[in-house]
Amino acid sequence: MQKIKLTNKTIFNIACVAIVVILLGYLQATEIENSYAITIIERSCIYAVAAVSMNLMIGFTGQFSLGTAGFMCLGAYITGIFTMPIEIRDQVYYLYGMVSFIHNIQVPLVVALLISGVIGAIIAFLIGWPVLRLKSDYLAIATLGFSEIVRAVLGWDGLGKITNASYGLSNIPAFSSIFQAVIICGVCIALMLLMINSSYGRAFKAVRDDDIAAEAMGINLFKTKQLAFVVSSFFATVAGGLMAVFLRSAATSTFTVALTYNILLMVVIGGIGSVSGSVLGAFLITAGQEWLRFLDKEYYIGSFKVPFTRTGFRMVIFSVLLMLFVLFWNKGIMGSKEFSFDWFKNIYISIKRRIRRKNNA
Amino acid sequence: MTISYFFQQLLNGLSLGGAYALIAIGYTMVYGILRMINFAHGDVFMMAGYFAIYSMAAFPWQLSLPIVIIGTIVLGVVIERIAYKPLRTAPRMSVMISAIGVSYFLENLANYLFTAMPQSYPQIDILKQIHTFGDITVSRVTIIAPIITIVLTFLLMTLVNHTKLGMAMRACSKDQDTARIMGIKVDRVITMTFVIGCGLAAIGSILYFTDRNTVQPYSGSLPGLKCFVAAVLGGIGSIPGAMVGGFIVGICQIAITAAGYSVFSDAFTFVLLIFILIIRPTGIFGEKATDKV
Amino acid sequence: MKRSLGLLLATSLIATSLIGCGESSSSESAQTAGNGDVIKIGVFEPKTGENGSGGAQEELGIEFAHSVRPTVTVGGKEYTIELDWQDNQSDKTVAATAAQKLISDGCVGVIGGYGSGTCIAAGSYFSDAMIPAIGTSCTNTNVTLGNDYYFRVCYLDPFQGTVMADWAIDQGYTEIATIDNIGNEYTSGLVQTFKDEYEAKGGTIVTAETFQTNESDFKAILTNIKNSGVKAVFAPTDYVYAPLLLNQAADLGLEVQWIAGDTWNNPVLTEDAGDNAEGVVLDCFYAEGGNEEFDAAFKEWINSESKYLEANLGTDNIIGNQAMCYDAYMVMCDAIESANSLDGTAIRDALASITVEDGVIGGTVVFDENGDAKKNTTYVLEVKDKAFTFVEEVTHGE
Secondary structure (H helix, E strand, O other), X not given: OOOOOOOHHHHHHHHHHHHHHHHHHHHHHOOOOOHHHXXXXXXXXXXXXXXXXXXXXXXXXXXXXXXXXXXXXXXXXHHHHHHOOXXXXXXXXXXXXXXXXXXXXXXXXXXXXXXXXXXXXXXHHHHHHHHOOOOHHHHHHHHHHHHHHHHHXXXXXXXXXXXXXXXXXXXXXXXXOHHHHHHHHHHHHHHHHHHHHOHHHHHHHHHHHOXXXXXXXXXXXXXXXXXXXXXXXXXXXXXXXXXXXXXXXEOHHHOOXXXXXXXXXXHHHHOOOOHXXXXXXHHHHHHHHHHHHHHHOOOEEOOEXXXXXXXXXXXXXXXXXXXXXXXXXXXXXXXXXXXXXXHHHHHHHHHHHHHHHHHHO | OOHHHXXXXXXXXXXXXXXXXXXXXXXXXXXXXXXXXXXXXXHHHHHHHHHHXXXXXXXXXXXXXXXXXXXXXXXXXXXXXXXXXXXXXXXXXXXXXXHHHHHHHHHHHHHHHHXXXXXXXXXXXXXXXXXXXXXXXXXXXXXXXXXHXXXXXXXXXXXXXXXXXXXXXXXXXXXXXXXXXXXXXXXXXXXXXXXXXXXHHHHHHHHHHHHHOEEOOOOOHXXXXXXXXXXXXXXOXXXXXXXXXXXXXXXXXXXXXXXXXXXXXXXXXXXXHHHHHHHOOOOOOOOOOOOEO | OHHHHHHHHHHHHHHHXXXXXXXXXXXXXXXXXXXXXXXXXXXXXXXXXXXXXXXXXXHHHHHHHHHHOOEEEEOOEEEEEEEEEEEOOOOHHHHHHHHHHHHHOOOOEEEOOOOHHXXXXXXXXXXXXXXXXXXXXXXXXXXXXXXXXXXXXXXXXXXXXXXXXHHHHHOOOOEEEXXXXXXXXXXXXXXXXXXXXXXHOOOEEEEEEEEEOOOOOOHHHHHHHHHHOXXXXXXXXXXXXXXXXXXXXXXXXOXXXXXXXXXXXXXXXXXXXXXXXXXXXXXXXXXXXXXXXXXXXXHHHHHHOHHHHHHOOOXXXXXXXXXXXXXXXXXXXXXXXXHOOOOHHHHHHHHHHOEEOOOOOOOOEEEOOOOEEOOOEEEEXXXXXXXXXXXXXXXXXX
8 A cells, every 4th residue: 555645745735724724614614604705605616617618628629619607507407407396396487397208316416517518518519519610719609599598498488388488497415515516516627627737638738739730640620629618519519507506596598698707807817728727717806706795885985975986886887907918918817827835935944035035135 | 461561570570680691701801811810809899889879979970980999999900909919929818819809998998087887879860761661660760771781891892802902811811821921921811800890890880779779888799609600600700691691690580589599699609609600610602602801 | 118007007906906906995985984873875786787787777766866855863863875886787796796895895784676586686685694685676576585584665576477467368358479588587587477477367378488688589489479470468477578589570460469577667768669569568666646745855865866767767656666765765764763773684683573654655564474565456557658657556365
């Protein structure tokens, strides 16, 4: 048996996990007072899965695919259908009536997520065949279009007996605790990380950096792209399922093009080609959007009204910040680096060096 | 289905298609020269709607129409200067992300400045007059829209084919570096492209919103994407192609809605796109069309 | 240079986040500190989005009620009521967040809101947190069905649909077209109940047109309606679509009797559709003139501040929804006092058995086993000379 070495790095990692567990445990214990914080964390985690899955395509394989919202919509509906309590179904489907063959199927959340992921992956496999042959802009617009098509099909009253059309599903059981949400998201991200660090991941990067050279090295371009697309769609669909559980409802109106853009901006801010960057981006943007809410209120100092702050100002500030990022620091916060112990160590060392230099001077 | 019903629906489709065509031309020209999808174009179109609301509140319509067009052009050029020009040498993906960022910004800005509530679009009496031909009743704008579109398209084609500026545009679209070596001021040509594109979008917006009576911050995003599809359908880079594409998309949308499948009216456009990209990626007018801007 | 600029941006982003965080936590602590004699009642309304102006108008009703009755007495102690406004943005997703915000703010009860879809989305959060909610103008059956904590003071779609169907039949319209907004619980529910009653009474629905949320081009479906040759159209859409439908119908030369639901009782209709709105018939929860005292007080209050007047779209006309909001607030206060407790379950139990006769505008409030107020009266209005004029009061059943 291999002896586990207690390097600084492992200690650091264990400490990080422990801190997170303690924090989450505290939040869970004080669930009612901190329900708002829990909401933000769960939402961020779900967006993080979606962002990493998008980054897998955009950042690691270099394919500008914008179909994330469509897959999420699919995942939300499938997960909703399979997890909704049976006794409430007739009430939710009061307009159409639910078809009998799925009416009495209710499965645990993880199984439902897996089902939706697999369906998402199969659909990705099928549409990947025509769509992935397209180049950058065309791929972007075709996948965007695909996501609108998914939304239309799910919202179509012809399928109302299965999907309840665009009235959507409600009363989906919530996460049993914040741990469930965080662990599922963590496992998803870890799986994608493993994939990226495997030989498949290196093939993705080869395709991104130079597709001709990659082909010359014996990498099958199309198969590699398709693999990335299928894996990315699998996790995007799962993220959609998680979203449905988080919102406790699924409706097509949630999964518009704007959602894709939102996730894209998380990827960009975090750093295209960095998993930890995407996670960081998801947390920063979700939390930032919530915390900047104070900009949406009107303030009066005496009779003087503080200028500019009113409904909508928050999002303007936010989009300006985003534009500044895109224009002046388009590598994002993390660039293509990953968040790790070494990263902290390097910062620590460089700060120390600077202080020393200052002291010497 | 009576004949008058058919013509009424056809007119609805043509007037929608005319507005789409004018926006699609903006996409096709920018794509022709910069090789980028100007995702913000639809939102520029939406902003033109708000400009009209506010200028029409202050000035008579004869004066406000030029104001709207000029305002939209200024907006478009400013966007190009701030968001696209610094990224001219950056990878294509960065430019596209920047365009998406601008679109996001414009939507949020409109939401802040004009609130998310739909605002009613001012009615220009001369455009709203109602004509009756037998069973068919149409407002004047419905008839005017396709005519204006066709006239403007021909004017633009003349500009591109027979003027010095047009020649410079064609040169830039073929090869920017060579064009620069030949003494063409590429940046000026790009600016002019945005001027023309946004000017047409402003006219398109007047036709579109007069017919639909209302503007809200998101009314540009989906029409924008559809117009890009129209441009691809006609053959990206081709001006008559964009016009034909615009009409096809508009008529299809009306036909599908009239058939009771309103849920697919947006999605169908994208089905069409994926289909055309597989069958004939160069679009209807393809590469052979000479008016590649 | 670029790098440092980027770092600056990142730090500013984080800093603003932290400031925001500090700000929100400090306000929360202030709230707990002042918990001694202040209680919060949540207001769950759309302030932005498609129902934004309707929500803003409803808020006026609640704010007016609050100004009339700013305190409640529980256990011999007087508590000041603070209204906690949350914007659900007319969006089901945001509705969930807004509901959770209300819960984490510690509201003892919730009032709202405009639009059934958002209320259905938020309902389960309130019941899980055991906080009673009183719906103001969400008429869809599913808001309260199966939810022990959601009550409502207005009537329901089946009632409303029945009344309008009967009205159409009485006026001699035996053929009609309906316009349904797919994805909107309110509209679809109402169209469904209208259809059931209308067909049971022998009418025929010649064409049933549908459109998607956020649509702005109705020419295709209006041309279909014109082609079908009906004389009346039932279109209980959200009010934002009303001027579009009316104006575009006028463009197409479609001259029909428009019949709508309570949502069209909104000044937007007369303002944006102008002459095209003349003759539209709709029903509503309360018609001006039903309670002179209330009308006068409300008008005075609206005119007292320009921001109220602005939120009411520049007029002091009262819409039915505002009366419902007023009632919902009063019923909530009565329930808190009758429960003599600030506990959610106790207030819920009080609501379930309460009878409020005094101080409400839209008639006695008694809740049935689903939590719906037993209401059997509606007011039919017609648009005449750009104003909603009272046509008749319809009482149905019971």
